[in-house]
Amino acid sequence: MVVVIVAYFVNVVIEDKVDNNYMKKLIFIIIIFLVGCNSDDTQEATSNNLIVTSSHGIDGSAYGLTDCGSCHAINIIHQGLNIHDIVAEKGFDSCMGCHGDNGTGEARQCKICHNSTDFSHWQTGQFSHNFKADTTLTDTDCVVCHYSSDMNGEFVPKIDLTIFPTANGNFTPYNNISEFCLRCHNRDNPQLGFEMTEQAYEHPLIAMEDNYRFIDKHGWIDGIGERTYNGLRQYYQYKTLVDCTDCHAMHGTNNLNLLIDNSSKGATKLELTQHDVIVKEGNYAQLCVLCHQMTTILEEGKQDAGNGLSGVHEITGDCGICHSHGEAVQAGL
Numbered sequence: 001m002v003v004v005i006v007a008y009f010v011n012v013v014i015e016d017k018v019d020n021n022y023m024k025k026l027i028f029i030i031i032i033f034l035v036g037c038n039s040d041d042t043q044e045a046t047s048n049n050l051i052v053t054s055s056h057g058i059d060g061s062a063y064g065l066t067d068c069g070s071c072h073a074i075n076i077i078h079q080g081l082n083i084h085d086i087v088a089e090k091g092f093d094s095c096m097g098c099h100g101d102n103g104t105g106e107a108r109q110c111k112i113c114h115n116s117t118d119f120s121h122w123q124t125g126q127f128s129h130n131f132k133a134d135t136t137l138t139d140t141d142c143v144v145c146h147y148s149s150d151m152n153g154e155f156v157p158k159i160d161l162t163i164f165p166t167a168n169g170n171f172t173p174y175n176n177i178s179e180f181c182l183r184c185h186n187r188d189n190p191q192l193g194f195e196m197t198e199q200a201y202e203h204p205l206i207a208m209e210d211n212y213r214f215i216d217k218h219g220w221i222d223g224i225g226e227r228t229y230n231g232l233r234q235y236y237q238y239k240t241l242v243d244c245t246d247c248h249a250m251h252g253t254n255n256l257n258l259l260i261d262n263s264s265k266g267a268t269k270l271e272l273t274q275h276d277v278i279v280k281e282g283n284y285a286q287l288c289v290l291c292h293q294m295t296t297i298l299e300e301g302k303q304d305a306g307n308g309l310s311g312v313h314e315i316t317g318d319c320g321i322c323h324s325h326g327e328a329v330q331a332g333l
Contacts, residue, residue, distance in 0.1 A: 049148045051100035064103040068092040083151070086113055097139075098151050110142035125252035125261055131194065137251065144194075145180075145250075164191050177243040178217075182209045204325050211325065218242040229313045231295035235269035243268070247287060255279045263290050275307040282318035289315075 056063040062071060069092055078084040087094055096108040113119055123137055130141040149160040157180055158173035164183035165171055174180045184191050186209035187201070199206045218241075232238065248258045249265040255277065260266040263275045267290040277286045285305040293311030294301040305315045 050098045050150060051148045052102050054103065056102060062102070066102075066104050066106065068095045068102075082153070083113075086118060098149075100148075108139060108143050110139045110146075111137070114142070120251075123252045125249070125254045127254070127256065127258055128252045129250040129258060165189075176241065177245050178212065178241075181244045182212060185209060208325075216325075229292075229294060229298065229301075231293050231311065233269075233291055233293045233311075234271060236291045240269070242291075246291075259284075259287060267291065275309055277307060282320045283316065284319045284323075285312050285315040288312050288319070 052063070054060050054063045057071070065071075072092075074091055075088050078087050090112050093109055094112050096102070096106060097110045097113060101108060111123075114123075116123060128135075128137045128141075129145075130137045131144075143162075145162055146160060147162040150156075157175070157177050161174060161177075161180045163171045163173065164180075166183070167186075167189040183189070184194055184196075185205060187206045188209075190196065196205050201207065204211070230238075246266045246268055247260060249255075249260040250258065251265075253259060253265065254261045256279070259277065259279050261277050261279075263270050263273070263277065270290055275286070275290060277290070279287060286307045286309075289305040289307070289309040289312045293309075294313065299313040300315050301313055302310055303315050304310050305312060
């Protein structure tokens, strides 16, 4: 049946009865409705890039169309995948979040699915990595960092994070999350449109690449575990490379400097429990105690830091007197 119909319309095109590009689109739509559009959904949803290109459709005949429903039936697409139900519920407005704007220039919607009700609670808190102070994340903010995520539920930095160029202009994949952070947080290679101007030379926002690479990776280089207050919680080791996101919450937090306000937003090697983190007046005890636990108890090491955990030598006062981000001596924080 499909072959007969296609053959008929091809013959019409050859006889120049209608516009050639129009016919390509019409043939594509007819094929979709007759044979369905679900035959390769699983393969598509597990690929490294779900953004449709100018080849979308037969010879690109579907590229630039705003109405996904012209070819795709909302109740059929993504069958067998864990997103089928939510896509059917949200409708075609959800398509651009995963697949890009299809050349239309329309805004991509991410929060239609990624919100506190449907998929995650990450947007809780007063502050977020949205490049504007004291405002909530927007759809536009999401695609800055997650332009072509494969949405398969497994977070892989080199797939799920936008590849920004290095100082040499190379689009090198990331080995870890921290490498992604340093593509922007550096002095010498500001990303176009996201320059951090008017910052002091030693300010962490722009000094972190030097601090991280040459001074304090918070593990690996400087972590021998032989200091006065040594001791870590299970699964953390002194030579473990700690990702920036173990302490900093990108999507939402109530703490300044985007420090996590709950262990569930970071502390990836902590046992499966949740502990609040309140940081104020330079006191980071509730953050440090998520990973640090004294082997030999000294000073205030037995006292609850206020979130159900103990094991750091001081739970009151300003930690910054001795510890600063990237400091060569007393490395940490």
